[in-house]
Amino acid sequence: MxxxxxxxxxxxxxxxxxxxxxxxxxxxxxxxxxxxxxxxxxxxxxxxxxAPATTGLPRPVRGGLPVPWVAPWTADYVFWFALDGARCAAAHNQWLCQVCGDELPDEAWVLATPEGQVLQAALHKKCKDLALEFCPHLSSADTRAVPMLVSRDALSADGHPLRDAGPSDPLYLQQWEVTT
Ligand SMILES: [Zn+2]
Ligand SMILES: [Zn+2]
Structure with missing residues (x-):
């Protein structure tokens, strides 16, 4: 590659x-x-x-791993540990799934650390299971993140309830926290 x-x-x-x-x-x-x-x-x-952003499941596969919607990538290289700021901001602002890019139901899953810090954005149940299966670092000893089922009302961004927070910006992404 x-x-x-x-x-x-x-x-x-x-x-x-x-x-x-x-x-x-x-x-x-x-x-x-x-x-x-x-x-x-x-x-x-x-x-x-x-590479163009493809939404939905199944995800494109590179090196045996599903490529999340928010990963920056080219035709033959995936930046697994980087985020596409524009797609991540869209996931925040439009309640889209960070793995597949599709809309989320009112209640969706987040991976939250013991301090309540959300790993970026929300996910479908299927996409959460996929992420935990293929990206073990998400729930490793470093983050100790666990899946939680939440609505937007249970989230805050930079100290403000999500409904009162300014939009997430591709260059200044919101950091979500679980508040309830
Ligand atoms: Zn999804
Ligand atoms: Zn230059």
């Missing part, structure tokens, strides 16, 4: 990928975007390398 090498949107030189920050950076000293951190999904989108 070829690692994607998108060009800089400003100077068209190839961006460098930083494994420390999991973002692309322009290293061209003559570019106005020198040193600017560019999220993976943005770089892929701006360069036209992003």
């Amino acid at each position: 070829a690692f994607p090498e998108p060009p800089c949107a400003e100077c068209a030189e190839q961006l460098e990928y930083s494994v420390e920050i999991l973002r692309y950076v322009c290293g061209n000293f003559e570019c106005s975007a020198l040193g600017m951190e560019i999220p993976v999904w943005r770089a892929l989108q701006q360069s036209g390398l992003a």
Whole structure:
């Protein structure tokens, strides 16, 4: 699988990928975007390398694993540990499933840490089971996240009940918490 090498949107030189920050950076000293951190999904989108977002089940499979809707990917490379900010914001704002991208019923599942921090967005029951089966890190000793069935009323974003919170922004995603 070829690692994607998108060009800089400003100077068209190839961006460098930083494994420390999991973002692309322009290293061209003559570019106005020198040193600017560019999220993976943005770089892929701006360069036209992003694969189209496919919704629904079954998910496309890469390397034997189902590709979640919110994962940034190209025709032949998946950034498993990055999030597509635009899709994640849409999942937040429109109550869509982060695994399949389809609409959710009034009550849906979230994976929440013992402190109530939601791992990004909500999911269908089937998609939650899929995520836990194929992404064991979601419920590992690091996060200790457990599935919870919630409605939007049980969630808050950055300290505000979800209904009063401003919309999630692709570059400043909401952090959801379970409040009840
Ligand atoms: Zn540049
Ligand atoms: Zn789903």
